Amino acid sequence: MNVNSNASIIEVQDLTRVFGNFTAVDRISFEVRRGEIFGFLGANGAGKTTAIRMLTGLLIPTSGRAEVAGFDVFTHPESIKKNIGYMSQKFSLFNDLTVFENLRFYGGIYGLSTRDIRHKTDELLERLDLAGVRDRLIRDLPLGWKQKLAFSTAVIHEPAIVFLDEPTGGVDPITRRQFWDLMYETADRGTTVFVTTHYMDEAEYCDRVSIMVDGRIDALGTPAGLRKTYGAKNVDEVFVKLARGGSV
Amino acid sequence: MSVTVKNIVKNHGDIRALRGITFEVTEGELFGLIGPDGAGKTTLFHILTTLLLPDEGDAHVLGIDVIAGFRNLRRRIGYMPGRFSLYPDLSVEENLSFFATIFNTTVEENYHLIQDIYHQIEPFRKRRAGDLSGGMKQKLALSCALIHKPDILFLDEPTTGVDAVSRREFWDMLGRLRVSGLTILVSTPYMDEASRCDRVALMDRGEILSVNTPAGISREFGRPLYSVTSGRRYELLKALRACTHAHSVFTFGDEVHYTDLREDFRPEMLESYLQQLGFDDVRIEQITPGVEDTLISLMSTQDTRDPIGDDNHGHKEGTNDGYNPAIKDS
Known part of the structure; x- marks a missing residue:
């Protein structure tokens, strides 16, 4: 895969998903650029999860077109899965394995060689300040550290894009900021970060954000651009205006 | 009651x-x-x-x-x-x-x-x-x-x-x-x-x-707090953390909240430091601390404690390890 720095890493055109007579995602179109931190916002039930499941190759769309990391979501969902990282709110870590064992497991899943796993693991543990807890069981770690580790397992295979689904729920305000540092660093190295969050202040940290309402993308732009367009003080106000048609 | x-x-x-x-x-x-x-x-x-x-x-x-x-x-x-x-x-x-x-x-x-x-x-x-x-x-x-x-x-x-x-x-x-x-x-x-x-x-x-x-x-925050903004957010964050007089540096949305160690601190001092580093669009203003500012400040003064809460493990890594700077002792 050869992607130059201006290219889109995600291209979505009129992507739609229908369940029975309910249209969960309704002809959404957008692009995400390489190395960008892209915030994917929306109220509960707006269709974010369905959209993310299509972009990560887990759900075949009803119609439209989408390419992720150069692969078509209809024809090559398995190639997409190999080239992206995914971290869910629930952290898919094994509580009874150590920090190192979890990394080794995910490295193996992504097909890394034993040598690469050792090398990448050392590098990640060093960079994320987890070297001191390499051999501790996951269940003994505080939430903030689990979160950093869950992030590490999502990027161990150096994916082009990492999808983060509400990665900072429930963590303390200092840890939450450390996690955003990690995202900045990751984007700085060229990995695209696609993130959902309910913390509206975090939306301000993104390069661009989109806001989904009832299956559609009703707004897309830089936080500053959206504030200006909607005459709002912050993205929170933009969100409230869109999600409830101006009431509140 | x-x-x-x-x-x-x-x-x-x-x-x-x-x-x-x-x-x-x-x-x-x-x-x-x-x-x-x-x-x-x-x-x-x-x-x-x-x-x-x-x-x-x-x-x-x-x-x-x-x-x-x-x-x-x-x-x-x-x-x-x-x-x-x-x-x-x-x-x-x-x-x-x-x-x-x-x-x-x-x-x-x-x-x-x-x-x-x-x-x-x-x-x-x-x-x-x-x-x-x-x-x-x-x-x-x-x-x-x-x-x-x-x-x-x-x-x-x-x-x-x-x-x-x-x-x-x-x-x-x-x-x-x-x-x-x-x-x-x-x-x-x-x-x-x-x-x-x-x-x-x-x-x-x-x-x-x-x-x-x-x-x-x-009011418990206890220090003058400044909001600093620039179009180059991540660079700004790194520059502020590198400032030797910084007491605390935390992102808040598109702003960075900053406190300084110096008794005689004035915002112009920070402005000129940032200008020297090539930031030409910096805005600095004093703001009223919010609840999150105070919680971060109170938490930071406690972070020598074992994060797991079990003092028998002998691990002393605070959750702020490697975070430069969380809050410096003054």
Whole structure:
């Protein structure tokens, strides 16, 4: 895969998903650029999860077109899965394995060689300040550290894009900021970060954000651009205006 | 006093969930317990709602001892747990009448208490509770917690995982309940919700760091706080952290909140430092600290402690390790 720095890493055109007579995602179109931190916002039930499941190759769309990391979501969902990282709110870590064992497991899943796993693991543990807890069981770690580790397992295979689904729920305000540092660093190295969050202040940290309402993308732009367009003080106000048609 | 808590200690095995909690809540107050996961909020609620025995200390709710008087107390409290705990296979109205029945009352008798909230989900009263959206589940759970006319309401993280708009609506509902004179204790990990409370307790790792009004919490910050902005946000953050006079540097949305170690600090000093580094669009202004600023500051002064809370492990990594700078000692 050869992607130059201006290219889109995600291209979505009129992507739609229908369940029975309910249209969960309704002809959404957008692009995400390489190395960008892209915030994917929306109220509960707006269709974010369905959209993310299509972009990560887990759900075949009803119609439209989408390419992720150069692969078509209809024809090559398995190639997409190999080239992206995914971290869910629930952290898919094994509580009874150590920090190192979890990394080794995910490295193996992504097909890394034993040598690469050792090398990448050392590098990640060093960079994320987890070297001191390499051999501790996951269940003994505080939430903030689990979160950093869950992030590490999502990027161990150096994916082009990492999808983060509400990665900072429930963590303390200092840890939450450390996690955003990690995202900045990751984007700085060229990995695209696609993130959902309910913390509206975090939306301000993104390069661009989109806001989904009832299956559609009703707004897309830089936080500053959206504030200006909607005459709002912050993205929170933009969100409230869109999600409830101006009431509140 | 509606709630009196003295030196409550609770350990879960090795984990010191509550390390000596003391506070009071007056009648009719909307009182917030604010803190991240692991602060001890749920454990505290379990003790106050008579579901869990403390290891040490004592607690009274509505003047009743939570241990000796648990039977009486259970009739008089409303409790909405953090996890959705209604019957998913029962319909909306079946859930509501179930909870009314076990408290020997009827939906009709106390309908006026829940009308404001329940009418929003009434069109779906035949739907299975398990099929409701997140926001509707939350409204049903609140209705079920209120239907027996409790004298005090405990809400454990009612807004976690709920979108920003539904969160606002929920707090609007709580505001209206508060006007009716009901005492409400509510826990949340969202700092911005503190401003909706009469008073809040900031909690972290089993301790209360401060109890105050939202405005009082801001005054506890104790240093001049500056907001710094630039179009080059990440570079700005790194430059501020590299400044030898920086006391604290934290991102807040598109701003960086900054405090300085120097007694004679003026914003122009920082401006010229940043200009030398090539920032030509910097804006610096002094601002009033918020609850989140104060919590971060209080947490940072505590971070020499073992993060797991088990001092026998001998690990001394604070959660701020490698974070440059979190807050420097001054």
